[in-house]
Amino acid sequence: YANLCGDGSDHTAIVLDNTVNVPQMVMQTCDSLGQVEAMIGSAVGVVAPTAISLQGLTIQQQYANEDVLLLARANLVRMDDVELVGAWTSILGGANPTAALRLFSGGSVNPVTSIYLSGCRFANTTHGVATMDALNGDLSDDIVTAMTLVGCEFSHCFNGMVMTPGVSYVNITGSTFRNIDDQAVICQG
Numbered sequence: 001y002a003n004l005c006g007d008g009s010d011h012t013a014i015v016l017d018n019t020v021n022v023p024q025m026v027m028q029t030c031d032s033l034g035q036v037e038a039m040i041g042s043a044v045g046v047v048a049p050t051a052i053s054l055q056g057l058t059i060q061q062q063y064a065n066e067d068v069l070l071l072a073r074a075n076l077v078r079m080d081d082v083e084l085v086g087a088w089t090s091i092l093g094g095a096n097p098t099a100a101l102r103l104f105s106g107g108s109v110n111p112v113t114s115i116y117l118s119g120c121r122f123a124n125t126t127h128g129v130a131t132m133d134a135l136n137g138d139l140s141d142d143i144v145t146a147m148t149l150v151g152c153e154f155s156h157c158f159n160g161m162v163m164t165p166g167v168s169y170v171n172i173t174g175s176t177f178r179n180i181d182d183q184a185v186i187c188q189g
Helices: 132-136
Strands: 003-007 013-015 050-060 067-074 075-085 099-104 111-118 121-123 127-131 142-151 153-156 159-163 166-172 176-180 185-187
Touching: 067 111, 075 099, 099 111, 099 121, 099 132, 121 127, 127 153, 159 166, 159 176
Parallel strands: 003 050, 013 050, 050 075, 067 099, 075 111, 075 121, 099 127, 111 142, 121 153, 127 159, 142 166, 153 176, 159 185
Antiparallel strands: 153 159
16 A cells, blocks of 8 residues: 655656666555565465555656556556656667556456546656556556546657557546657557
């Protein structure tokens, strides 16, 4: 469970210090044992990431080839007035395409579910929002259901959203796509 509340995306920022020698994403979910990505939920009795709320924040990446936020195997996530800003890379992101918000389930056992994003901004990455499989070129594993985006802005990205076949029930309402180099929304499959 997590609740991070700032004074507004124009007043409160979390910025990864680029003097660290190991580039990494700014934030990522973990389970109750601190396990990340594919290891989330692998132990008996562990609690997966759930009931996550982010409000009034800017989360900014300083490394050019790294994602900003990874929601791995998370459910019941709400983000209001949150800016996820990457360090701009080349048009295709080079060998490592990036996402402001990356979603990862690693299969149907632990899907990413019930994501609500309102007034969020995704900028300066290869993709604004993308599944991990879309970034890796694999079209098989990531299951994401019930994702709503209301009044969000995608800007200065190669693509706005890139989703793989396991994504369903996505609703985008009143959102804008500005300075997108290729496509606003891609549903692969």
